[in-house]
Amino acid sequence: MTDDRQLSFWAWGYEDKLPDDDERRELAARIEGMLGFPERPVMEYPTLDDIDIPDSRIDVPEELAEFVTTDRRARASHTYGKGYRDLVRGFHGDFSKAPDIVAMPRDESDVEAVIEWATADGVAVVPFGGGTSVVAGIECDGDGYAGVCSLDMREMDAVLEVDDHSRSAKIQAGATGPEIQDQLREYGLQLRHYPQSYEFSTFGGWVATRAGGHFATRYTHIDDFVESVRAVTPAGTLETRRLPASGAGPDPNRFLLGSEGAFGVITEGWTRVQPRPPHRARATMYFDDYWDAVEATRDIVQARLYPANCRLLDSNEAMLNELAFDGSHLLVLGFESTDHPVDDDLERAMALAEAHGGTCPEGPTIEDRSADNGESDTDRSDSSEGSWRDSFIEAPYMFNSLVSMGVLVDTFETAVTWEKFPDLHEALQENVVGAMEDECGAGFLSCRFTHVYEDGPAPYYTLLAPAEVGRELEQWNVIKQAASDTLMEYGATITHHHAVGRVHREHYHEEVPDGYLDALRSMKRTLDPDGIMNPGVLL
Structure with missing residues (x-):
């Protein structure tokens, strides 16, 4: 069931959706004007002929030949995930860590055959799904192994x-x-x-x-x-x-x-x-003061109303997504049910938001799709919520463009208690923006809540800075370290939903007890005694 369109070998998504030069120049002008960045270059996208990819160190085993390849594009496409470091290296043609072979098993017996062969020959096996990791979860140089096999599971899609x-x-x-x-x-x-x-x-x-x-x-x-x-x-x-x-x-x-x-x-x-939930209700609340919006969000989640959508966008995030340019902070609310109308729940949530100064200039939207069984997969509309969702899904394509014009762009997410969030947020503003200013001369940081719990939010930060072409990874390392160290200092998690991979491994080991890590190592030795399974992640 694989899509016939060709995925980019270095960037997010489909090749035919990469913005063209005119679109990138327009984006560069918008970034320069909106964020005050110096003029950005618009560099050429790489081609498959441009990249540096080493020869495969191993031959395709005869017994696996029907579903294993050493094709150049396949190996390049399975080298990195889609984090900033990945896009930068891919854009500049560095595929030195490409897997030696790519396996696309058709069923579980093919998976077993790959693991049996890899165990016998000392080959590292890296499971691969959509290749969207942003924490180096699929990147493996294979040091100490005969080679690396990327095990792409997408043929098993039923x-x-x-x-x-x-x-x-x-x-x-x-x-x-x-x-x-x-x-x-x-x-x-x-x-x-x-x-x-x-x-x-x-x-x-x-x-x-x-x-x-x-x-x-x-x-x-x-x-x-x-x-x-x-x-x-x-x-x-x-x-x-x-x-x-x-x-x-x-x-x-x-x-x-x-x-x-x-x-x-x-x-x-x-x-x-x-x-599919036919009953839906949604509204976007506007706030002048960020901390009023935070308190409104806390009240709503602690009232146990359980909105499906409860995402707070600070003014920078709202501006970045072109939803508000007047300094407003937006709380996007959405309720849904398979059984009954949810108007009352939305009304109560809006009342709690209004008690903290929130307003809803667009008014609420109530939907009852019982007649068509709620056939729409997602809630598309002309509202702020619908516009934000479109922007949310398409945002990674913009990251491709930003990398190609020398903009350092990345995200990090966490979760922390409500009590600790104000101090954490202020420290991140100071430390991360400070690191961007020191390294890049300027920086922009926005925040949204992706998830909220009764005891705390899961804030998700987006950072942008003008990078020096050729020094992007050096600059990124300093900024990323500042963000991660701050999360640890203020008692937050190193990751709420981006996984550990290799990028977060050091801080993950700070977060969990040593005895627990020992238990994981014991499990690793039991299930993977030769250590061939995705070496370097977690442990």
């Missing part, structure tokens, strides 16, 4: 079984968001999990990285949907029992959720699904 009575489905690991929705549509069901990478990321990738999704409250991570997981490891196949819940000891699913391929390859899993 919804294998649907239990509509229990509202759950068994899904193969390589199915992308749109592929899952397309296959569930005939049952009138869907998996309402919409990470920003939804178009390209896969079910197995979501499970392996504990991805955050559509719901801002209650069902915030893929964890909240998973019933059971099946994975192939060098020590054999693991499959957890499909259950709605269990109190029988530590949850075995937890060793695979967030494991990032360090123990084995997730091949399929059962997950909770639901009918």
Whole structure:
């Protein structure tokens, strides 16, 4: 079910969606005017002929030849994820860490065959879903190994079984968001999990990285949907029992959720699904004062209204997404139900926001799609919420352009208690913007809440700075370190939903107890005794 359009070998998304020179010049002028950056160059995109990619160190095994390749484009496309460091290296043609071979298994027996061969020959195996990691989760130089095999799961993309009575489905690991929705549509069901990478990321990738999704409250991570997981490891196949819940000891699913391929390859899993919600209500609240907006958000989530959407955009984020240019902070609210109207819940949330000075100039929008069974997958509209969602999904394409014009652009996310958030936020403003100004001469930082909990928010920061071409990674390292160190200092998590990978490994080890890391190492030795599975992530 793979899309016939060609994905870029270095950038986010499809090649035919890369902005052209005129569009990039327009964006450069907008960035220069909006953020006061110095004039930015508009550099040529790389071609496949431009890149530096080493010869493969290993030959394709005869027994795997039907689904394994050393094709140049395939190896380049599987070298990096889609973080800033990845885009910069790809843009400048550095593919020195390309995998030696790329395997695209058609079924679980192919996965087993790859792992058996790799174990015998000392080859590192890197599971690959949509390739959208921003924490170097799929980047492996293979030091100490005979070579590196990128194990691309996207041929295994089927919804294998649907239990509509229990509202759950068994899904193969390589199915992308749109592929899952397309296959569930005939049952009138869907998996309402919409990470920003939804178009390209896969079910197995979501499970392996504990991805955050559509719901801002209650069902915030893929964890909240998973019933059971099946994975192939060098020590054999693991499959957890499909259950709605269990109190029988530590949850075995937890060793695979967030494991990032360090123990084995997730091949399929059962997950909770639901009918498409025909009842929806939404509104965008405007605030003059940011901390009033923060308190309104806290009141709403602690009232246990459980909005599906409860995203607070500070004025910089609102401006960056071209939603407000007057300094307003926007709280985007949305409720949905498969069973009943949610007007009252929205009305109560708006009242709580209004008590903190919020206004709703556009007014609320109430929808009842019972007649068409809520057939629309997502809420597209001309409202601020609809405009923000469009901008949210398309934003990574803008990152491609910004990298090509010497703009340092990255994101980081976290979660922290409400009590600690003000001090953390102020420290990040000082330390991260300060690091950008020191390294790049200027800097811009915006914040939005992607998810909110009764005890604290999950703030997501976007940073932009004028980079010096040729020194981008050096500058990025300093700025990233300032952000990560600040998160640790103020008791926040190093990552709320971007996973650990290799980028966050140092600070992840600060966050969790040493004894827990020892337990993970023990699990690694048990399931992967030769250490071939995605070496370098987590541990």
